[in-house]
Amino acid sequence: MKIGLDILGGDFAPEATVKGAILASKQLSEDQKIVLIGDQAIAKRYIEQAGENPAFFDYVHAPDSIGMGEHPTKAIAQKPDSSISRGFQLLKEGKIDSFASAGNTGAMLVGSVLSVKTIPGVMRPAIATNVPKIKSGFGILLDVGANADCKPEMLPQFGLLGSLFAEHVYGITNPTVGLVNIGEEEEKGNALTLAAYPLMRENGRINFIGNIEGRELFDEKADVMVCDGFVGNVVLKLAESFYVLTRKKGFQDPFFDRFNYEQYGGSPILGVNAPVIIGHGISSPEAIKNMVLLSKTMIESDIIEKIKRAFN
Amino acid sequence: MKIGLDILGGDFAPEATVKGAILASKQLSEDQKIVLIGDQAIAKRYIEQAGENPAFFDYVHAPDSIGMGEHPTKAIAQKPDSSISRGFQLLKEGKIDSFASAGNTGAMLVGSVLSVKTIPGVMRPAIATNVPKIKSGFGILLDVGANADCKPEMLPQFGLLGSLFAEHVYGITNPTVGLVNIGEEEEKGNALTLAAYPLMRENGRINFIGNIEGRELFDEKADVMVCDGFVGNVVLKLAESFYVLTRKKGFQDPFFDRFNYEQYGGSPILGVNAPVIIGHGISSPEAIKNMVLLSKTMIESDIIEKIKRAFN
Incomplete structure (x- = not known):
């Protein structure tokens, strides 16, 4: 190797x-x-x-x-x-x-x-990052910056890429997939997520559990969280700034410690x-x-x- | 009254x-x-x-x-x-x-x-929320949910609505306006922000200072932070979940305390x-x-x- x-x-x-x-x-x-x-x-x-x-x-x-x-x-x-x-x-x-x-x-x-x-069949590669979960372990968020604008068809693909990574690299069995959105209901969202939702639901290869809101990213709700690269990048940098602040202010906590990018080794291009x-x-x-x-x-x-x- | x-x-x-x-x-x-x-x-x-x-x-x-x-x-x-x-x-x-x-x-x-x-001339009203700044005081983020999809022309308008609110309600003189984006440079962004950037720069009624990234929302860089309602809503809920977590974990800090929605009285529709x-x-x-x-x-x-x- x-x-x-x-x-x-x-x-x-x-x-x-x-x-x-x-x-x-x-x-x-x-x-x-x-x-x-x-x-x-x-x-x-x-x-x-x-x-x-x-x-x-x-x-x-x-x-x-x-x-x-x-x-x-x-x-x-x-x-x-x-x-x-x-x-x-x-x-x-x-x-x-x-x-x-x-x-x-x-x-x-x-x-x-x-x-x-x-890889043939993949519309566009995505950058994935890990997201600490409050209870324990990590989930995966993608895309966090490779594709600022996405077609609806790309989002179920990100879900599948993330699921395969979660399963084979993180060892998560049958990972759940959530669509980052601005409401719980299927009819909530922007043009992209409204069009992506049915595609994700009908995709038999991902374990789609519906929408997840900004406040649910650290919950157990979804192992794989899918969004366009613009939203993902803003989320990633915002979360990082919170982590940096908790560190600066001397807060010590196992959950916040899991934000530490030193520990997880970087973001794969999937x-x-x-x-x-x-x-x-x-x-x-x-x-x-x-x-x-x-x-x-x-x-x-x-x-x-x-x-x-x-x-x- | x-x-x-x-x-x-x-x-x-x-x-x-x-x-x-x-x-x-x-x-x-x-x-x-x-x-x-x-x-x-x-x-x-x-x-x-x-x-x-x-x-x-x-x-x-x-x-x-x-x-x-x-x-x-x-x-x-x-x-x-x-x-x-x-x-x-x-x-x-x-x-x-x-x-x-x-x-x-x-x-x-x-x-x-x-x-x-x-109001005549306003393309679409926006929901504004306040954002605590690390040093002191507050900035304003809009839109946080009224318009999940935006036209580029709406963003300088949000900048002006937010500026007027910042000036006359918060008492901030000549408020700075930033475009929430995924890079500092003008050529970074998605289709919306790429098109909105020159419109904001050329708009003589706002004090546009360029892009701000997810990690800079709490910095002094911009008093008014402009984005589409999808991004704003995800940001708002994510930030709120961080605040709730710091409270649950018993962290006490003046900056995090300023996230407390009890203190600022809600989000105006501008x-x-x-x-x-x-x-x-x-x-x-x-x-x-x-x-x-x-x-x-x-x-x-x-x-x-x-x-x-x-x-x-």
């Missing part, structure tokens, strides 16, 4: 990324290799400084990096030697089994669609032909470690084959 | 509404009368039980009520003797200067548009020809009191005339 990691992505790269890779490596077996993509000399230096053996990792030299503010499509095209471009090249060629980066989200999205491509994970820009070594471990779990779960079969 | 209050609206009506009216009355001068609309006998009984003088209030008997789950348009049409229908009748006839209810939101919206009508306020369904006497006091402030501020002039 080869787990690809962009060591130049994220606000605290490459120090945080290399340190995270070292932390992750201690939980991997010998045949599970992390492939460090980025400036090779820097990577080795950090590893030696940490008193670790550089031979434990694989390296692919990519000296260039794509900045957070760069235009995704342009950057991918114009910077073939960037760690993100090189990562997707390797992923496409099968030289790595997954690719993760805490860098430019748009570049990760464009890169994945251009290189490993969208619906492309390989495991691809986007990390939070401010990823710490701990967050990078968990992103590598989530990559491993995604590879082991064979989630991509399961999605391919479901959409075939 | 006649402040209309539906005493049959809300989960804890009529006890909470009448008690709230009593609390409010203690802060009103003699020429500021609360008009209690609903079952007259019940109202008087509660007032006497509280040891207060029933003569301090005006009464309009309306024995029927519109339930929370009822279809707004049907209920308004079929229940002329309901407290909400009667309230709007009085408002239309100028017998009350404002109307507030913690009852069926849809019925309040439909009732206001059918009775006092939309863009109709009279002050109309919708209270939270679970309104306590304290919440009702503040809804009555907000009604008074809206009447005193002459906000409706100011909106009419701005849209003329």
Whole structure:
């Protein structure tokens, strides 16, 4: 198994990324290799400084990096030697089994669609994020930013993508699917959700339980929560700001602690032909470690084959 | 001044509404009368039980009520003797200067548009809610549910409605206006926000400061935050669920305390020809009191005339 990691992505790269890779490596077996993509000399230096053996990792030299503010499509095209471009090249060629980066989200999205491509039958890939549930565990919210505007037909697909991820990666049996909406009743909503509701209800492959409102996202009501990427992105960032505030104010609580993005390892892009994970820009070594471990779990779960079969 | 209050609206009506009216009355001068609309006998009984003088209030008997789950348009049409229908009748006839209810939101919206009508020039009225700011004070978010789907041209109008309310009711000088969006840059967004952005920038009557993301709603960045009613409603309910959680978990903090809907008196419908306020369904006497006091402030501020002039 080869787990690809962009060591130049994220606000605290490459120090945080290399340190995270070292932390992750201690939980991997010998045949599970992390492939460090980025400036090779820097990577080795950090590893030696940490008193670790550089031979434990694989390296692919990519000296260039794509900045957070760069235009995704342009950057991918114009910077073939960037760690993100090189990562997707390797992923496409099968030289790595997954690719993760805490860098430019748009570049990760464009890169994945251009290189490993969208799985046949999937209209548009979606970015999924985990949502802590009040009682315990996590649910999944998607899309949180890949598709600002959605067609109604995309929402049941997001429901299925999320369900497969919930089942095979999170181990949730027969996950429930809810449509994020502004009322409980079927006749509530905007044009998108009104059109999507019957499609979701009639989709025999998801366990659709109806609408869920903004106040119910953390309830047990639905394991998979589906919305367009605009609503999902606003929700994600709003929830994050609450978490940051509770931390700043010194509130300690197991539920709020589960909002900590360091613990869950990033947001997978679901619906492309390989495991691809986007990390939070401010990823710490701990967050990078968990992103590598989530990559491993995604590879082991064979989630991509399961999605391919479901959409075939 | 006649402040209309539906005493049959809300989960804890009529006890909470009448008690709230009593609390409010203690802060009103003699020429500021609360008009209690609903079952007259019940109202008087509660007032006497509280040891207060029933003569301090005006009464309009309306024995029927519109339930929370009822279809707004049907209920308004079929229940002329309901407290909400009667309230709007009085408002239309100028017998009350404002109307507030913690009852069926849809019925309040439909009732206001059918009775006092939309202000000429306003495309669609919007429901505004206040948003606590981390440093201090409040901002305004609109629309939070009147218009699930919006045309781009509606968003600068919401910005102007919110600005006038912020200025004349909240006393914020030259309020800043932000567009709720999924990125800072002008080229980020969905079809609606992409089209609305230039319209807002070019609108000389609002102090537009650009996009604000989900994580920035509580920052000082914008006093008035504009979005479609779908996004606003999801945001409102999500934020509320966070507040409820912090309370359940016993967190005490001045910022989180400012989320308490009891304190701010409900959500005005902006863009109709009279002050109309919708209270939270679970309104306590304290919440009702503040809804009555907000009604008074809206009447005193002459906000409706100011909106009419701005849209003329």
